[in-house]
Amino acid sequence: MIERFLAMLAAERGAAANTLAAYRRDLEAAREVLGDPGQADVAALEMLGEAWSALAPSSLARRCSALRQFYGFLQDEGIRSDDPSPALPKVRARRPLPRLLSRAEVERFLNAAETDAKGDDPAAVRLLTLLELLYGSGLRATELVSLPLAAVPRDAPFLHVTGKGGQQRMVPVSTRARQALSRWLVVRGGLGEGRSTSRLLFPSSGKTGHLTRVRLFQLLRDLAVRADIDPQRVSPHVLRHAFATHLLEGGADLRVLQTLLGHADIATTQIYTHVDSARLVELVNARHPLAGNPFA
Known part of the structure; x- marks a missing residue:
């Protein structure tokens, strides 16, 4: 039944x-507790609260949703x-605000990547390109590493991206990112056999496949140390959050942001309004004349 559900x-x-x-x-986690979850009754589901008591609220909510x-x-x-699902554990998982990097931290991050890529070392140029696209275009990690060469247009400053559920969208590419892309296209064959003939923008070391999300994560954390x-505090998704938050702080419309991020539901995008509100509250508490002495 699980296989049919996934299909x-x-x-x-x-x-x-x-x-x-x-x-x-x-x-599968439910099956470890219930046996065949398709046959579980109300009494069996009521046991899950205790069995999963050590889980974080968000993890418990996700399993119950599944x-x-x-x-x-x-x-x-x-x-x-x-x-029988009403017998599942009740949990109100408050959606946490995304981790963020400040503009100054992102600038340090970019400066470190640019310093490494001053020469023609293909690995350094690739990392600079990956970083520019994560922060400059707000791509998801999977969207980025799986980009085909055909997604890069010759003239228009857009990438053709296939996102979640196979949904396609056009994502603007900044001038900086286009410059990095141009450099990468010149040197991408210098990282090993099969690179120059691959139809992928960021091919792996073999003749087929692309750079993995895990490897991208590792490269970014190594760069964070140098920066x-x-x-x-660093991951591909943190840079996507920084892209969205900094655009919103700059006055971007929420609907535009939804399109750029590839969110099917604007409710997902609205998390960034909470991020901006939190920043404003912090600003008032830090800078208002009465912030340090409310009874003065």
């Missing part, structure tokens, strides 16, 4: 490979006549 997500909802893998992990959708699927398919930034 439905892929076929009908266009779920991405990473999304399917996450659902699989959550349902099970609710799974039981909805079983009902739609006529496999079950009842829905004197705590590497624990």
Whole structure:
């Protein structure tokens, strides 16, 4: 039943490979406690609260969401006549604000990458290009590493990106990122066999495949050390958050931001309004004349 459920997500909802893998992990975790989750009754689901008591609220909420959708699927398919999901643990997971880098920190990050890439070392030029596209265009890690060469236009300053669920969008590329891309296209064959003939923008060391998300993560954290930034605060998604937050601070419209980020629902984009509000509160508390002595 789990396999049929995942096949439905892929076929009908266009779920991405990473999304399917996450659902699989959550349902397999349920199977470890319940046995066959498709056969579990209300009493069995009530045991999950204790079994998963050590989980963070967000993790618990995600697993319960996967099970609710799974039981909805079983009902739609006529496999079950009842829905036991109301017995799942109740949790209100407050969505955390994304980790952020300040503009000054991003500038240090970029400066470190530019220093490394002053010569023609292909690895350094590649990292600069990756960084410019993450922060300059707000791409997801998977979108970035899997870009085909054909996504890079010759004249128009846009990338053609395939995002979650196979949705396509055009993403503007900054002048800095275009310059880095031009340098990378010249030297990308210098990192090993098969690079120059690959149809991928960031090919792996083999003859097929692209740079992995894990490797991108490692490269960014190594660069963070050289830029004197705590590497624990750095990831591809943190740079995507910085792109969105800094655009919003600069006056970007929320709908425009939704399009640039490839969010299907603007509610997902609205998290950045909370980030901006938090920044304003911090500013008032730090700079207002009465902030240090409210009773003066």
